[in-house]
Amino acid sequence: MPELPEVETVMKGLTPFMLDATIAEVDQRRPNLRVPFPDKMRQRLEGRNVTQLYRRAKYIIIVLDDDQNLIIHLGMSGRILIVRAGEDYEIKKHDHLILTLQDGVRIVYNDPRRFGMVFMVAGDELNNHPSFSALGPEPLGNEFSAPILTERLKGKKSNIKQALLDQRVVAGVGNIYACEALFQAGIHPEVEAGKIKSTRAEALTHAIKDVLARAIEAGGSTLKDYRHVNDELGYFQHSFKVYDQEKKACGACDCDVDKTSGIKRIVQSGRSTFYCPQKQKKTEQKKTQ
DNA sequence: CTCCTGTCCTGCCGGC
């Protein structure tokens, strides 16, 4: 379930515990998630020191002192729990991987649906790895701009909602934030992707950055109070404007003035899309004033 | 190439 902001929050939450720490013990509790765990993972991780943690798209990359990368993707239902040194912990259903650090802190990966992935890639091969080689720009970086987005959407016949889910167009956006960004930009989710240009591309670029940045901020504030989140990373509450808000008022127009319409839910490529039919139009809006 | 559908897997929720 986690999209870019959640993955960023998880990575940030792991950093104070894992950076410069040594992995003392690896408890791999099943052979695979979506893909098999790395061959000889235990031998390859135990004794290694973590030199860096960062995020690319929805992947957490943990750099080790032998120049290998341990890569974690949370899939739809992956969570990470941090158990402090000396604290009791009873292993739960779907705890698939537990890393114990030298200071006794445990990092628990739990994933009921097992759509997540844990794999290892050598440092010099990372950018050639199939999971990374085709990724689009990081939406929060300077390299993501309206001209770049327009270029990436050029000629695309699919609708803009599906295009935003394509990690080659822009990395890290998922179903929720695609809906939210389109809402904020006032763009109908069924607009042909290749037709988004100039003003609307600017609005959409800005909306993507804004929606993601605000979600990260919300996650960051959640992180500050560990008791509040019970040390569980990757799942914090947002208030969404349109996602999962079918029939409610969007708050930006009078779409639900008669209490019968409001936000609509449609299905695109098997995924739910939520949007406000009044605010999000298929053609570019003329400014009324 | 692009686009679309199906699939992996478990849990939860609403309707009957």
Next chain:
DNA sequence: TGCCGGCAGGACAGGA
């Protein structure tokens, strides 16, 4: 109350 169908925030394979 219990059962059942539908749906869930992702990514990828395979076929058109």
